[in-house]
Amino acid sequence: MNEPVKIRVLFFGAARDAVDTNPLEISIPAPATVSSAFRNLVARFSGLERFGRSLLFAVNQEYATPETVLQENDELAVFPPVSGGSHDFFELTTETIDVGEVARRVVLPECGATVTLDGYAREWTKGKRTLYLVYEAYDGMALTEMQRLGAEAHERFDIAHLGIVHRTGRLEIGETSVVIAASAPHRQAAFQACEWAIKELKRTVPIWKKEVFENGEEWVTTDSTDK
Numbered sequence: 001m002n003e004p005v006k007i008r009v010l011f012f013g014a015a016r017d018a019v020d021t022n023p024l025e026i027s028i029p030a031p032a033t034v035s036s037a038f039r040n041l042v043a044r045f046s047g048l049e050r051f052g053r054s055l056l057f058a059v060n061q062e063y064a065t066p067e068t069v070l071q072e073n074d075e076l077a078v079f080p081p082v083s084g085g086s087h088d089f090f091e092l093t094t095e096t097i098d099v100g101e102v103a104r105r106v107v108l109p110e111c112g113a114t115v116t117l118d119g120y121a122r123e124w125t126k127g128k129r130t131l132y133l134v135y136e137a138y139d140g141m142a143l144t145e146m147q148r149l150g151a152e153a154h155e156r157f158d159i160a161h162l163g164i165v166h167r168t169g170r171l172e173i174g175e176t177s178v179v180i181a182a183s184a185p186h187r188q189a190a191f192q193a194c195e196w197a198i199k200e201l202k203r204t205v206p207i208w209k210k211e212v213f214e215n216g217e218e219w220v221t222t223d224s225t226d227k
Contacts, residue, residue: 005074059074065143066093115194118179132173138206
């Protein structure tokens with residue numbers, strides 16, 4: 001059995017107000033990730049639940065994703081967005097995506113509309129019945145490319161914020177694979193940004209989809225016209 005991983009946790013901003021100890025030393029089962037460490041923290045400090053998935057993480061003073069692996073004596077920092085409010089975000093996750101929670105993260109007082117695209121696993125494709133899907137990503141490059149798309153979306157459309165969350169791993173039929181949420185002062189720009197972002201994501205972001213059918217499986221090559 002692997003020895004537990006000991007890490008040091010720091011809390012900042014509003015996240016610090018939700019805990020009673022800062023910094024904090026914890027031990028978590030190996031293999032340890034930012035996600036498993038945060039679940040441990042939420043179980044101890046229920047006040048962290050109110051942040052949903054809006055909190056950011058850093059490991060040894062570098063931004064980290066929930067899938068980042070933690071090593072012995074690593075330093076994990078937990079904090080809200082530096083701006084203190086809604087923000088652009090680009091994430092990969094192996095956990096179930098809450099579509100409504102993602103949409104609310106891009107809402108600002110000056111915005112008049114939020115458009116949200118919910119892409120989910122469908123059962124039938126070109127007459128073939130799909131049992132489940134498997135998504136695989138080149139994590140670091142995928143996140144970098146999502147961020148580039150976000151920057152370009154701001155140049156192309158009059159939007160306030162854009163968020164993209166994509167799931168990886170096995171998805172059952174009906175489960176959400178990707179959510180794109182765009183907020184804007186006027187709805188037309190939000191619609192346009194969402195439509196553009198999903199097409200570009202499928203075209204340039206290194207995420208691959210395998211469809212497992214009743215009588216076989218195949219990795220799917222999609223283009224910008226794929227729905």
